[in-house]
Amino acid sequence: MNYRHAFHAGNFCDVLKHLVLVRALEHLRLKPTAFRAIDAFAGIGLYDLDADEAARTGEWHDGWGRLDAPFPDDVEALLAPYRAAVAAVRARHGDRAYPGSPALIREALRAGDRGVFVELHPVDAETLRERYNRDTRTKVVHLDGWTALNAMIPPPERRGLVLIDPPYEVPGEIERLGERLARAVRKWPTGMFLAWYPIKDAAAVERMVAALDRTLERPALRLDLMIDPPDPTRLTGTGLVVVNPPWRLAAEAGLFLPALAGRLARGDYGAFRCDALGAPA
Numbered sequence: 001m002n003y004r005h006a007f008h009a010g011n012f013c014d015v016l017k018h019l020v021l022v023r024a025l026e027h028l029r030l031k032p033t034a035f036r037a038i039d040a041f042a043g044i045g046l047y048d049l050d051a052d053e054a055a056r057t058g059e060w061h062d063g064w065g066r067l068d069a070p071f072p073d074d075v076e077a078l079l080a081p082y083r084a085a086v087a088a089v090r091a092r093h094g095d096r097a098y099p100g101s102p103a104l105i106r107e108a109l110r111a112g113d114r115g116v117f118v119e120l121h122p123v124d125a126e127t128l129r130e131r132y133n134r135d136t137r138t139k140v141v142h143l144d145g146w147t148a149l150n151a152m153i154p155p156p157e158r159r160g161l162v163l164i165d166p167p168y169e170v171p172g173e174i175e176r177l178g179e180r181l182a183r184a185v186r187k188w189p190t191g192m193f194l195a196w197y198p199i200k201d202a203a204a205v206e207r208m209v210a211a212l213d214r215t216l217e218r219p220a221l222r223l224d225l226m227i228d229p230p231d232p233t234r235l236t237g238t239g240l241v242v243v244n245p246p247w248r249l250a251a252e253a254g255l256f257l258p259a260l261a262g263r264l265a266r267g268d269y270g271a272f273r274c275d276a277l278g279a280p281a
Helices: 012-028 052-057 073-093 101-108 122-132 145-151 173-187 202-215 249-264
Strands: 036-039 046-048 097-099 114-119 138-142 160-164 192-199 219-226 237-243 271-278
Touching: 012 073, 012 101, 012 160, 012 192, 012 219, 012 237, 012 249, 036 101, 046 052, 073 097, 073 101, 073 249, 097 101, 101 114, 101 122, 101 138, 114 122, 114 145, 122 138, 145 160, 145 173, 160 173, 173 192, 173 202, 173 237, 192 202, 202 237, 202 271, 219 249, 237 271, 249 271
Parallel strands: 036 114, 036 160, 114 138, 160 192
Antiparallel strands: 046 097, 192 237, 219 237, 219 271
């Protein structure tokens, strides 16, 4: 309950997580049938990069702040919807705003689509309500994200995604991510799941990913971005497991991951991986 994403908004972890989230939402929008996007650990949805929290850490300077210069055209084409969503939010809230995942989801929703934003912290949940409950397409739920993950799937629309990005303040959270993700996929085998993890304890990440590779009965991708050499004492990378990924995501990741690794590396070390997991597609 002490975690506040406002200190970390727009950092390199957000760049990867939000880029992949927007790519997944773009995929869902290709079909006219409605979808539901569930954000299990929603935060407050919108952040001010000039606010005390973001200014105190300055993490966004080495994340979103490094994307100002253009990438090669093929990478820029993949980043374009992400950039457009940030621009749309800034058009309403000012050019120092940075959208959290609820804001990015809302930008992607069409008339029949639904977004559900789950947040346990009472103050943050109230902030979410003030921002999003006037939109008939979105709903804010004050609930533990792990409870919501089990209770809210499968949704009535049968199409959609779940974003799972807990704060990782509780010991064993990476192991819990793998266990709860595998359970959720069994309950909603056709749903798309985006499960985020920080890379600090690399051994714990490897155990979690290996267990998922053995047990998942659906196709998945592991997308990792490293900005520093592995070091168990500090955050050196970020990753996502994407279950039932869009069919083009692996090829897209082969373009944007090396570009981000080169741009966001803190020094001379930048690395990435894109591995297939689970059952073959």
